[in-house]
Amino acid sequence: MDIPPPPGPYAPPPGQQPWQQGQQGPPWPQGQQQGPPWPPPGHAPYQQWPGPYSPYSKPPVNGFAIASLVCGLLCCLPAVGLALGLVALAQIKRKGERGKGMAIAGSILSVVGVLLLVVAVATGGAREFAEGFKEAARESRENAGAFPVDKGGCFDAPDGKLDSMRYAFQVDEVPCAGRHDGEVFASFRVSNTSYPGDDALVDLAGTKCPDLQWPYVLDSWTDFGDAELYYFVPDRTTWRRGDRHVTCLFGAADPKHPLKGSLRRDATTLDADQLAYVKADRPFDEAYLSQPAAERVEDDLEGHKKWAARVDKGLAERVRRLRAHDWPKATRDHVDALVTEIGKARKEWAKAAGADDADSFNDHYVAGLQRLGEKNAVAARKSLGLATTSPRDATPEDGAESGLDEDHGEGAAV
Structure with a gap:
């Protein structure tokens, strides 16, 4: 299909077909001055675009230039990006395509990526990255289906x-x-x-x-x-x-x-004085809760005597921690009084640990409970803004215990 020449000083008359270069056209109608032949010598019938592209469109963007820029930006395949950039520059020069800026940018970014990769390999960073990626993937697999609420939620x-x-x-x-x-x-x-x-x-x-x-x-x-x-x-x-x-x-x-309300009572919810106080209580609490499975002393006298010895040791550590902290003025007198009472209680627990029979053990055990200084503990806790209801308001025979134990978990799995 011939493309008509653009209108201009050399356009043929209406109704006439354009002449081919090198051919003599028909004479002009009678009475009209004959114009120069179309097209004039040395001129093409219309402007030609260098290469195989249409004269009325822009050349396309080179695909290798686009790919080079993408690889350079991602930094995942720097060597590939550099190779694509060089190919793109060669094709753009030969075909007259667009995208030279993208090819140059992709090549430069790829060179930077290659240099970073060399540095990473030399310093072991690539290996650490791969190991970190594997660890993240493993953690993702391990956590699949895990409970969606974190600790404290x-x-x-x-x-x-x-x-x-x-x-x-x-x-x-x-x-x-x-x-x-x-x-x-x-x-x-x-x-x-x-x-x-x-x-x-x-x-x-x-x-x-x-x-x-x-x-x-x-x-x-x-x-x-x-x-x-x-x-x-x-x-x-x-x-x-x-x-x-x-x-x-x-x-x-x-x-x-x-x-x-939350039951959380740890360093995230307690201030320094509160935390020091509850940590001082822990050795005694742990020892107190380690009592033998046999409730009757007569059924396991030796077990109860070892338990009393653990309680005595826990009270000693409690005193050490209470004395080690610098308490606020409003709390200091209560803590001093508590330490004095604990000293008296320790004597009874020590005697219970050395008891010859169940009756002697029970006498010293009850006296040891009564001398724990709970009133002074309540006063100290109140001054610190802590809970003031003792878990030992009732004796173990009455079933009172501190906190929750595994019995609360029986049948409670979900």
């Missing part, structure tokens, strides 16, 4: 019932300040290479979660209210997806009475 369960919560995605995270069904206080990873079974996971959670509550709730005088200990364990399906974590929870025992 609170949540609501379906219909307010933790027992009906079977999958992690069913929970809704909510502020701990308001009402909620549960609070996460710890989690740990299961080391088994294959799925150990539901019963084994529940037993493992029931053993470890009670111990993990204490770093979260350092203050043994904390009022747990209606909270019970629950745990969320992987099932066979989530285990196949990479879930290896057991999540330990405080949950509402009665769905009609949800929890309110």
